[in-house]
């Protein structure tokens with residue numbers, strides 16, 4: 001299986017080394033394996049809730065990543081991402097650096113995961129790279145409410161579908177705010193970004209046609225990007 005542009009974008013966004021990188025909802029494990037090859041973490045964790053999936057990932061890792069360079073560099077966890085066992089990897093109260101990647105799931109589920117992980121580890125300096133399949137506005141609102149700050153964000157397009165990749169941090173000295181419609185990811189001289197903005201606006205204008213909905217603030221925020 002080949003790594004598509006969406007996963008390549010997430011991979012390229014990782015610029016630092018970490019003690020632990022968590023490929024959550026890993027499915028095929030392609031992203032984590034790419035990160036493992038780049039040797040970006042002391043340990044790359046592959047997490048999925050389906051045991052047949054984690055078993056396959058384990059077999060693949062055992063076959064292809066068992067030599068000296070990769071020994072003890074990966075772990076596979078069959079568990080719910082909402083219950084990520086981060087606390088097992090914090091020795092002597094030291095703040096080991098954790099990067100948690102959640103991609104390829106819906107926005108509501110992704111928010112639940114982030115909320116639960118933050119609630120279980122309220123004081124840890126945690127970084128997340130998030131790429132929901134939809135509900136980006138709602139995800140951003142939740143991140144703002146959870147006191148995250150922005151590290152980076154990118155728009156990417158795969159199979160005619162747009163994705164936002166959002167790299168955020170909590171409990172750090174980074175004060176860059178997250179914008180609910182995105183900020184530095186936009187390059188409106190790029191026709192693809194113009195197209196994505198039109199898609200976002202059309203989506204919310206359709207919702208606004210329903211008299212029971214009021215998304216005028218969201219529409220205004222997206223329209224302000226054009227100014």
Ligand SMILES: C[S@@+](CC[C@H](N)C(=O)[O-])C[C@H]1O[C@@H](n2cnc3c(N)ncnc32)[C@H](O)[C@@H]1O
Nearest residue numbers: 024025026027047048049050079080081103104
């Ligand atoms: C579409 S795949 C995403 C694969 C990969 N992250 C990507 O972006 O291409 C979604 C995966 O999430 C897993 N998943 C769903 N709910 C989960 C949960 N609560 N905890 C862990 N994994 C979960 C599913 O088993 C499935 O393998």
